[in-house]
Amino acid sequence: MxxxxxxxxxxxxxxxxxxxxxxxxxxxxxxxxxxAETRITRDAVTAMTAVLLSTQQVRVGSAAINVxxxxxxxxxxxxxxxxxxxxxxxxxxxxxGSPAPLQQQGYEFDVPLERMCEFVEAIRSAWAGTAPVDxxxxxxxxxxxxxxxxxxxxxxxxxxxxGPLAMGHAGRLGDGVVLNAFMPPEYVERxxxxxxxxxxxxxxxxxxxxxxxxxxxxxxxxxxRVRPILATYLVHFPNLxxxxxxxxxxxxxxxxxxxxxGLEATFPLLSTETVCRHALCGTPSDCLKRIxxxxxxxxxxxxxxxxxxxxxxxIERLARA
Numbered sequence: 001m002x003x004x005x006x007x008x009x010x011x012x013x014x015x016x017x018x019x020x021x022x023x024x025x026x027x028x029x030x031x032x033x034x035x036a037e038t039r040i041t042r043d044a045v046t047a048m049t050a051v052l053l054s055t056q057q058v059r060v061g062s063a064a065i066n067v068x069x070x071x072x073x074x075x076x077x078x079x080x081x082x083x084x085x086x087x088x089x090x091x092x093x094x095x096x097g098s099p100a101p102l103q104q105q106g107y108e109f110d111v112p113l114e115r116m117c118e119f120v121e122a123i124r125s126a127w128a129g130t131a132p133v134d135x136x137x138x139x140x141x142x143x144x145x146x147x148x149x150x151x152x153x154x155x156x157x158x159x160x161x162x163g164p165l166a167m168g169h170a171g172r173l174g175d176g177v178v179l180n181a182f183m184p185p186e187y188v189e190r191x192x193x194x195x196x197x198x199x200x201x202x203x204x205x206x207x208x209x210x211x212x213x214x215x216x217x218x219x220x221x222x223x224x225r226v227r228p229i230l231a232t233y234l235v236h237f238p239n240l241x242x243x244x245x246x247x248x249x250x251x252x253x254x255x256x257x258x259x260x261x262g263l264e265a266t267f268p269l270l271s272t273e274t275v276c277r278h279a280l281c282g283t284p285s286d287c288l289k290r291i292x293x294x295x296x297x298x299x300x301x302x303x304x305x306x307x308x309x310x311x312x313x314x315i316e317r318l319a320r321a
Contacts, residue, residue: 003295005319006303008034008063008210010229011041013308015050021311022051025058028319032059034093034178034210034303037066038237039101045078052086061091063178063210063303064160067119068097068107072140075119076126076147083151093178094119095160100236113166115139120157120173127154158208162243167191171198176206180240181305182233182278183209185297187243192298208301209294213280213287215306215313222281223272225307230275231258231266244278280304284317291318 007025009018022033033051037044044062052060060082065075075092082090096112103109118137125135125142132144156175161167162183170177171194179191188209195203212229214222234241234251235258241251254266272281280287291302306314 004031004301006030006032006034006059006208006301007314007319008036008303008305009047010036010212010305011039013311015042015047018047019050019054021315022055022058022060024312024315025319026055028315030058030315030319032061032091032301032303034061034063034208034305036063036210036305038064038098040104045082048082048090049085052082052089055086055089057089059089059091060086061158061178062093063158063208064093064095066095066097066102067112067115068102069105072119072122072135073126073142073145073147076123077149079123079155080127080147080149080151083153083155084149087151088153090155091158091176092123092155093158093160096166098237098239111139113169116159116161116166117169117173120159123157124154127151156205158206162240164194167194168198171195171203172200174205176208177203178303179207179209179299180243181210181212182230182240182244184245184277185293185299187245188294188297188299206300207298208303209299210303210305211280211291211294212278213304213306213310213314213318214282215284215287215310215317216282219276219282219286220272222286222310223275223279225309226275226279226281227267227270228263229307230278231263231270234270235263235266246274246278284313287318 035044035047099109118140122135122140131146135142158176159170159174160178162180214225216222280290
């Protein structure tokens, strides 16, 4: 049986284009479509709805919504409605969020993992079908919650996490995981062990991973397009950057340069070799080889997140890798 492959969108292109690319991805052989909601850009629910209503077979998931900006009850009924629209094709991807975009919205990045665990438990209790539902957590509370829309088949919950403590929680609670972007293959191996430990045995859920992808005539050309995205994550997402394997002193230098001169000033510091270590860059053959490296490390579902220029080439050239 052919191995699974997913495609993801990092907040672009526009909603109509995402729906069109969802149709093309399904036709090309992708098994799933994933919508990111990391930055202050298009929300995952709108894009998921557009893709679900435009397709027939692909699974569609968030990767990921956070546990601060939506309540657990609203999330439960939102995904119930999505599952009503497309039974057995909806995935709820939840992550703890990231400090920088949350701060812009007035949220402190306070005990995110504790919040995530309660969020998952509360949503499952809302879907259990026995109303009224009470849930008394430290951060999530239901008082005689009576949901009027329940899924016939509750969507699987995938934890979109990065650090070792979060990975342990994912092994215990998740129906699957989506490993964060810009991680090298050895991170996948390490995460598999942490997931097993959290599960108290072998983690039985699906292990997916976000792989930022740029197709061009050479790795250098492709890396030039990924470099601004990688710089953004290394500078503004410290919880992610700390797990990439990038030298901490180099990360400190990058952030100092960005603070003093702007993000673009960091681009020359990120070599093609560095970018290619953390993303799929180059010709289709180059990218296919890297996908196999990740599969060999234990990644079951590579989810390719193309840069804007690579969406169509990724769909046409990499779907059946």
